[in-house]
Amino acid sequence: MSPPDEKVPISEEEINLVVNGDLYEVRVKSNWTLQYVLHNELGLTGTKELCNEGACGACAVILDGRPVLSCMTLAIECDGKTIETIEGIARANHPLIEAYVKYSAMQCGYCTPGFVVTAKALLDRNPKPTEEEVGEALVGNLCRCGTYPRHTIAVLEAASNLPRR
Amino acid sequence: MANDEMSKMQELFDNLRADKYPLEEYNSVGKRGVHRLDGHEKASGAAKYTIDVQLPGMLYARFFTSPYPHAEIKSMDTSKAEALPGVRAILRYDDPELPPEADLGGHEPSSEPVLPRVAHFQGQEVGAIVAADSEEIAEQALKLIDIEWEERPFVLDPEAALEPGAPLADPESHPEGNLYGQLTAVEEHGDVEKGFAEADKIIEFKLRQGLNTWIGPERPCGVFRWNGEYPEVWVKQQRPHICKRVIASWFGGIPMNRIQIHCLYQGASFGGWSQVEWNMGGHYCAAVLAKRTGRPVKWIFNRREDFYGGEMDEGVYYFKVGAKLDGTITAVKGRAVFPNQQWPVFGFVRHFHENTGVPNIYGKTEAVKINKGPTVPVRCEQNSNCHSLTLVFNHVADALGLNPVEVALKNDGADGHDMTWLNSRKAEMGFLLRDSLKECIEKGKAAIGWDKKWHAPGTKRLANGKMHGLGFTWTHEWDDSAGSSEMAIRIERNDGTATILGCRADVGVNAETAYCQVAADELGMRLEDVHYRPQIDAGFFAMTPDSSTNMSVNGFAIRNAARLLKQKILEAATSPRAATQLGSAPPAFPGKKPEELDIKESVIYEKANPSNRKTLTEFVGYAGAMGPIGSLRGEPMPSGEKGVRFPFTWPLFAHAWQLQVGAYSGARLRLCRQAHFMEVEVDTETGEVDVVRVVTVNDVGRVINWEGCEGQQYGGAYMGVGRGRSEEVVYDPATGVMLNGNLLNYKVPTMLDVGRIDTILVESGMGYGPYGVVGIGEDVATVIPALIGPAVHNAIGKWVDDFPITPDKVLKALGRA
Numbered sequence: 001m002s003p004p005d006e007k008v009p010i011s012e013e014e015i016n017l018v019v020n021g022d023l024y025e026v027r028v029k030s031n032w033t034l035q036y037v038l039h040n041e042l043g044l045t046g047t048k049e050l051c052n053e054g055a056c057g058a059c060a061v062i063l064d065g066r067p068v069l070s071c072m073t074l075a076i077e078c079d080g081k082t083i084e085t086i087e088g089i090a091r092a093n094h095p096l097i098e099a100y101v102k103y104s105a106m107q108c109g110y111c112t113p114g115f116v117v118t119a120k121a122l123l124d125r126n127p128k129p130t131e132e133e134v135g136e137a138l139v140g141n142l143c144r145c146g147t148y149p150r151h152t153i154a155v156l157e158a159a160s161n162l163p164r165r
Numbered sequence: 166m167a168n169d170e171m172s173k174m175q176e177l178f179d180n181l182r183a184d185k186y187p188l189e190e191y192n193s194v195g196k197r198g199v200h201r202l203d204g205h206e207k208a209s210g211a212a213k214y215t216i217d218v219q220l221p222g223m224l225y226a227r228f229f230t231s232p233y234p235h236a237e238i239k240s241m242d243t244s245k246a247e248a249l250p251g252v253r254a255i256l257r258y259d260d261p262e263l264p265p266e267a268d269l270g271g272h273e274p275s276s277e278p279v280l281p282r283v284a285h286f287q288g289q290e291v292g293a294i295v296a297a298d299s300e301e302i303a304e305q306a307l308k309l310i311d312i313e314w315e316e317r318p319f320v321l322d323p324e325a326a327l328e329p330g331a332p333l334a335d336p337e338s339h340p341e342g343n344l345y346g347q348l349t350a351v352e353e354h355g356d357v358e359k360g361f362a363e364a365d366k367i368i369e370f371k372l373r374q375g376l377n378t379w380i381g382p383e384r385p386c387g388v389f390r391w392n393g394e395y396p397e398v399w400v401k402q403q404r405p406h407i408c409k410r411v412i413a414s415w416f417g418g419i420p421m422n423r424i425q426i427h428c429l430y431q432g433a434s435f436g437g438w439s440q441v442e443w444n445m446g447g448h449y450c451a452a453v454l455a456k457r458t459g460r461p462v463k464w465i466f467n468r469r470e471d472f473y474g475g476e477m478d479e480g481v482y483y484f485k486v487g488a489k490l491d492g493t494i495t496a497v498k499g500r501a502v503f504p505n506q507q508w509p510v511f512g513f514v515r516h517f518h519e520n521t522g523v524p525n526i527y528g529k530t531e532a533v534k535i536n537k538g539p540t541v542p543v544r545c546e547q548n549s550n551c552h553s554l555t556l557v558f559n560h561v562a563d564a565l566g567l568n569p570v571e572v573a574l575k576n577d578g579a580d581g582h583d584m585t586w587l588n589s590r591k592a593e594m595g596f597l598l599r600d601s602l603k604e605c606i607e608k609g610k611a612a613i614g615w616d617k618k619w620h621a622p623g624t625k626r627l628a629n630g631k632m633h634g635l636g637f638t639w640t641h642e643w644d645d646s647a648g649s650s651e652m653a654i655r656i657e658r659n660d661g662t663a664t665i666l667g668c669r670a671d672v673g674v675n676a677e678t679a680y681c682q683v684a685a686d687e688l689g690m691r692l693e694d695v696h697y698r699p700q701i702d703a704g705f706f707a708m709t710p711d712s713s714t715n716m717s718v719n720g721f722a723i724r725n726a727a728r729l730l731k732q733k734i735l736e737a738a739t740s741p742r743a744a745t746q747l748g749s750a751p752p753a754f755p756g757k758k759p760e761e762l763d764i765k766e767s768v769i770y771e772k773a774n775p776s777n778r779k780t781l782t783e784f785v786g787y788a789g790a791m792g793p794i795g796s797l798r799g800e801p802m803p804s805g806e807k808g809v810r811f812p813f814t815w816p817l818f819a820h821a822w823q824l825q826v827g828a829y830s831g832a833r834l835r836l837c838r839q840a841h842f843m844e845v846e847v848d849t850e851t852g853e854v855d856v857v858r859v860v861t862v863n864d865v866g867r868v869i870n871w872e873g874c875e876g877q878q879y880g881g882a883y884m885g886v887g888r889g890r891s892e893e894v895v896y897d898p899a900t901g902v903m904l905n906g907n908l909l910n911y912k913v914p915t916m917l918d919v920g921r922i923d924t925i926l927v928e929s930g931m932g933y934g935p936y937g938v939v940g941i942g943e944d945v946a947t948v949i950p951a952l953i954g955p956a957v958h959n960a961i962g963k964w965v966d967d968f969p970i971t972p973d974k975v976l977k978a979l980g981r982a
Contacts, residue, residue, distance in 0.1 A: 031301075045217040046210020050382050050432075051908040052468050058382065086210030101204035104872040107673030107880060109207030110382035110432030116208060139917045142908065144380050145433060145673055146883030146946075147876065148916040 015079035019044065020088025028075045035059040035070035038085060046086035046113040050142070057141030058114040060121075061085050067121035086113035089120050095161035096120055099154040107145035115141050119155045127162050129155070180646075180721070180825055180933045181833055183595035187936055193682040193692040194936065197871045202678045202697060203430070203671065212430045215401040216383050218463065220390060224253055224296040226451055226464040227303040229310055231284030231291045234536040234901025235319035235334065238282045238292050238312055246295060246309040251302035253458045256294050256450050258282045267449060268414045270407065271442030272508060279449045285335045286538050287902045288473045290446065296454040296462050319536040319901045323504040324481055326533045334534040348532035352512045354581060357487075360496025360525030364487025368564045372482040372556055372966045375893035378475035379543045380913055383432025385444070385471055389451035390461035392425075398448060399427045403439035403670045406706045411445050415452065427701050433672040434471075435884075435946075436713075440541035441474050442507050469906035472894055473538035477506045478548035482513060487525075488561045492572040496525040497557055501549065504535040508542065513549035519828070519835050520554070520641045522578030536901055544884065545643070545713070545943035552951040555638040556966060559955035563964075568619060569637045569955065570606055577602045579834050590834055591931065599929040601864045602639060605840035609637075609862040612923045613842040623962020631846040631855070634960025638952045642837035642864055644932050644939035647827030648708035650722035654684060654730050656817035661767070661781030662694045663730075665723065669699030670709030674942050675873035679716055680723045682869055683935065687727030688734075689764030690781070713943060716869055717934030718823050724935045725821035735759035737814045738769050738784060744815075753784055753814070785814055836931040837864040837939045843952050844920075847960040849979055852972030854957055856886050857920035859949070866932025866939045877941045878924035885949025887914040890969050 011030045016023060019042065028037055038044045038061065047070055050058035054072040061070045062084040090097050096116050099105075106112040115138060122129055122137040129137070134155045138148075193199065206212040243255050256263070258280040266276040284291045293310055297303035318332035325331055326343040334343050361367060381401075388399040396419065400408045405428040413421050438444055447464035455462040480503040487496040501513045514528030558576075562569035579587050588598050610616060618635055625633040653666040665680055677697035685692045707722065708714040739757050741749035754762060754771065763772050770778035826832050844858035859882045868874050891912035895904045905911045932939035950968065958964050963978040976982035 039217070040219065043219070044210075045213065048214075048382075048432075049216075050468075053907060053909060055908040090209030090211070097205065097208045100208035101200055102198075104201055104204065104675070104876060106201075106204065106207045107675075107876055108382065108433035108671070109203065109212050109430060109673060110214060112207050113210035116210075135917055139915050142913055142915060144382055144435075144884070144913060145876075146880030146914070148883060148919075149879050149922060150876075151916065 013076055015076060017078055018082045020085060020091060026075070030074070030076050032075045033071050034061065034073040034075045034078055037075040038070060044085050044087050048110055048113060050111060055142070056111070056114070057118055058111045060114045060117040060141070062117060062121050065124065067118055086117055089116060094120060094158070096123070096155065096158040099158040099161070103150045103154040103157070105147055105150035105154040107147050111141060111143045115143070115151055119151070119158070122155070123159055123162060128159055131156065181594070183930070184935060184937050185595070188686055191686055193685040195868050195871070196682070199678060199682060199692065199870060199872065201675050201872070202681065207430070214383050214430050214432055215388065215399045216386050216432070216465070218388050218399050218429070220388065220461040222460045223388070224298065224454065224458060224460050224462045225300040225303050226294050226296040226454055226462050227300060227307055228290035228447070229293040229307050230470060231287055231289045233284060233314060233316050234287040234321070235317040235332070236284050236314045237317065239315050240313045241292055242311040243293060245311070246306040249302065249306045249309060251298040252295060252306045253298065253460070254296045254454050255306070256280065256453055258292050262453060268411050269443050269449060270411050270445035272440055275442040277443050277446065279446055283337055286473060286536050288470060288538065288906070294450045294454070294464070296458060300465060321535055321537060321896050321898060321901060323502045323533050323535055326504070326535050327502065327531070334536050339534050343534045345532050345534060348506060350512060350530045352514055352518065352526065352528040354518050355525035357496040357498045357525045357527045361485070361487040363489070364495045365490045366488050366564055368486045368488065368560050370484055370556070370560055370964065370966055372484070372552060374478050374480055374482070374549070374552060374968045376475045376479040376537065376540070377888045377892040377969070378472055378894055379434045379437030380908070380911070381432055381434030381438055381471055384466045384468060385438050385447070386463060386465040387448050387451065388461060388463045389448055389455050391455055395423045395425065396452065397425045397427070399429065400448070401431050402428065402444065403431070403436065403672060403709050405668060405670055408445060408448070412448065415449060425701070428669050430671050435544045435672070437474065437476070437541055437543040440507065441539055468908070472903060472906035472911065475538065475540050475894055476543035476548055477503060477508065477540040477546060478552060479504060479540055480549070482549070482553065484553070484557055486557050486561055488565060490565060492561065492565060492567045492575045494521070494523045494561060494576050497523055499528045499553065500531070501528070502531045502533055503540070503549070504533050505537060505540045506532050507539045508546060511546045511550070513553050516547070516550040516554045516640050518581070519579060521576045522581060522583040523576060524581040537896065545947040548947050548950070551640055551948045552968070554640050555948070555951035556954055558638070559636070559958070560964070563622065563958065570610065570615065573637070573639050574603060574606065577838070587834065591836060596836060596931050597929070599931060601836060601927065601929050601931060602838040602840065604927050604929065605639070605838050605862040605864055608925050608927065609840045609842045609860045612860045612925060613844060613858060615842065618844070620959070622959050627846060629846070631848050632960040634845045634847060634956045634958070636843040636845070636952050636954070636956030636959060637840070638948060638955065639838060639840040640948055641835035642839050642932070642939040643713070643941070643944045644717065644828055644833070644835055644837060644934070646714050646717040646825060646933060646940065648714045648718040649822065649824040650707040650719045651705045651820065651822045652680070652707060652719065652722040652726050653705065653818065653820040654726045656730070656734065656781065656785060658785055659787060661785040662696065663688060663690055665695065665697045666700055667697065667705045667719070668707050668709065674715065674877065675870055676715050676719070679870040679873060680719065683720055683723050684727045687724055688731050690767045694767045694781070713940070714827070715940060715942065716938050717932065717940055718825060720869070720935040720938060721823035722821050725823065726819045729821055730817060730819035731764060732759065733817055733819060734764065734769070735762050737817060738762060742814055753779055785817070833933055837866055837929060839863045839944060839948065841945070841948055841952055843956045845953070845956040845960055847957060847975060849961065852975035852979070854890055854953065854970060854975065855920070856890070856953070859886070859919065860923040860925065861945050861949070862925040862927060863941055863945070864927035864929050864931070865941050866930055866934065866937040867928050868926055869936070869938060874926055874941050875924045878945050879922045881945025882922045882949055883914050883919055884946035886919045886953065887912070888946070888969065889950030889953035891971065893969050
């Protein structure tokens with residue numbers, strides 16, 4: 001049960017992350033998750049840890065354009081990559097934020113950023129999703145307060161308010 | 166407080182009757198589309214939770230947890246853990262500075278070992294807590310602790326725990342046996358044997374409810390820092406004032422006014438975690454560790470550790486019911502065995518008494534100890550009552566071949582009396598004679614298409630091959646409303662906006678916005694001019710959403726404060742201003758009396774001459790270098806030889822409170838009702854139950870905040886379906902170890918796990934709260950779980966009285982397992 005007495009060294013490495021357009025040089029241990037680095041090292045506390053095993057979506061971030069679960073991603077593998085977190089989405093005034101407020105698509109709010117990030121990734125690849133497609137995109141996000149019905153409405157409205165590309 | 170203020174507040178306290186003080190006009194109360202005050206903060210990820218707190222030099226503390234369901238520590242060696250680099254302190258159960266027991270939270274003062282030597286359930290925090298530079302190092306150190314255990318026999322099943330010769334689950338606190346007498350209760354009304362004799366039919370059944378739990382998105386955690394000799398504490402707790410009282414009892418006593426509490430947003434635990442009687446144990450240990458290391462300490466559970474403990478409806482229930490052929494229930498007799506309840510039991514047949522005309526009721530609750538975690542009210546303590554009401558009514562309807570909706574209407578009443586009696590009580594109390602249940606039922610039936618879809622059990626197979634089922638249940642609304650509250654409002658200098666001062670214990674029900682709606686309408690202000698300023702300290706006690714009572718108590722406090730404040734504003738507007746050593750200036754409304762003025766849209770105006778007006782901003786004026794109420798700028802006025810003076814109004818602040826005992830004490834009858842409908846499709850090959858539609862109808866008396874009420878309805882429906890269908894904390898009977906303490910194997914509903922949910926609100930005005938409100942936050946998630954039972958029965962024609970209704974149980978009922 002107990003590990004051996006001798007110290008098992010955990011390697012450390014300096015990595016570069018471009019988070020919400022800002023470059024960060026971070027010294028990370030090889031076993032640190034991206035969620036831990038964003039939340040604890042960079043202070044981007046909107047990226048929440050909930051289940052810590054890829055079951056809930058609360059820690060979702062957009063990595064090189066794809067939504068990933070940052071609790072299941074090692075930071076050391078993200079060297080040189082581009083990451084978008086909830087803070088960046090809010091800073092860019094994405095219409096999702098206003099739609100979420102308008103439709104009260106949150107209660108305790110702990111899981112809300114993960115939903116917004118997942119929805120942002122959906123709208124990036126599919127700016128005109130159907131109700132079913134929104135459901136499929138968000139089915140991996142857990143909300144214990146049960147706010148689900150409002151997310152679909154908010155995401156569809158945000159889609160209709162996306163700036164033209 | 167001046168006598169006239171006191172009398173004005175006390176006249177508002179008469180909430181044994183219909184509200185005598187409605188407003189003539191509502192602008193913010195009941196308005197749709199009011200933005201949540203916390204909406205942007207939460208949507209943008211800016212909202213901060215206790216788990217997000219990082220302080221300079223902060224250490225992380227993790228508890229050792231028991232690998233065994235029942236075992237004692239014979240000896241412990243922490244030397245290897247202490248030698249691990251990054252470990253700063255380890256607190257052990259045998260530390261001389263630890264008291265044998267301390268008050269560690271829960272509802273009422275408790276007395277618990279801080280770091281127990283004996284574990285009474287697998288996963289219990291025992292023996293040691295490690296503070297280290299990181300959570301990871303603390304975790305590593307825990308693995309280096311060597312413990313010599315003495316394992317003890319254990320028992321997990323509540324009925325097995327009652328058998329002769331069963332192992333004692335907790336000989337430390339209950340050496341006499343697993344049945345603990347002080348929590349065994351009997352509810353009795355009338356004579357059940359007489360009721361059975363009068364019945365045409367006797368129905369008997371057994372119900373089993375498995376253990377489900379809260380699943381707090383934010384793990385239990387907290388931060389303790391000593392600023393010199395004064396504690397500063399961050400709590401994830403729904404009743405921060407209890408935390409403060411508890412901390413004040415530690416270390417020989419700390420004056421309340423030296424303790425600073427921060428209660429940030431909370432990843433909700435639905436009352437659950439906040440009621441566990443050891444929930445301040447982490448803070449006690451963190452306080453000792455912080456003192457020894459001179460550093461702030463954050464203690465934190467891991468995800469699995471949040472699963473220990475759960476809802477207090479776990480147990481086995483036996484019912485015997487007598488009914489006449491027309492559906493009149495003549496007697497309900499029950500016996501239930503509930504394990505590990507930390508609260509005084511609330512009974513499980515209470516709703517028959519509060520809510521029906523059933524004249525003969527007997528319920529015996531036996532509370533037993535088993536080797537699992539504590540059970541507490543999760544969402545509500547009335548789950549067991551709702552299961553009882555739902556299943557008794559539906560079993561009766563089934564046995565008599567009646568429509569369950571008709572059986573409900575036939576038995577609606579209170580205290581063993583029928584609706585005629587209840588209506589005369591309503592009239593005496595000044596309420597309108599609305600038939601709440603009938604209104605709820607009619608709206609719900611129309612929404613789900615009840616009359617068209619209702620069919621005999623097990624008779625409707627759909628084109629997709631699945632069996633179709635409909636279910637219905639009902640009960641009263643939650644107007645228990647016991648509690649007290651203090652709140653205050655002040656008018657800001659410079660712009661005349663209003664700031665509400667009160668405690669924060671946010672779990673997402675949008676209470677703070679609702680307080681602003683009440684204050685805005687009472688003050689005559691625009692909603693955007695009113696804001697809620699949560700106090701970082703728990704100085705203003707209030708019924709937090711956790712404490713079962715929010716608007717129905719706090720709504721009075723905020724309304725009382727707003728009315729007192731409005732009176733002060735109008736008095737100030739008609740009184741001389743700038744009263745100083747130099748004399749005074751004329752009133753803002755010279756020659757007028759307060760009653761000649763009013764406030765609307767944040768403007769003070771003369772009722773007889775609305776063009777005589779001043780905005781609140783103009784009225785309070787600019788505050789400058791002379792302090793908060795004085796200025797050298799603004800509206801100058803000549804003052805003869807003494808130079809120029811400047812008008813200002815006196816500070817505008819009002820503090821108010823509310824205290825009420827509520828319906829728990831039997832002081833009031835319950836008048837508002839709720840009705841819920843569910844449509845399911847059952848796959849008879851796999852046993853899976855699809856909940857394709859839920860219609861939830863709540864008579865909330867009056868809606869203050871629509872989005873908030875509806876959120877509790879659809880949110881409660883999701884949680885309720887989870888509890889009734891898929892959620893159970895499973896223990897291995899051979900080892901006593903929890904098997905599914907994670908979110909992969911404990912099945913919380915996802916977005917697509919429940920079909921369409923219709924939310925319907927009825928406003929009968931028959932609540933005792935301000936404007937006639939009752940509560941809604943607890944009830945839907947509490948009533949819905951058992952509704953799956955009758956819906957499945959209607960689909961397959963067999964009863965599955967074993968919750969959650971998982972596919973294996975459906976197949977067993979169908980004789981296919």
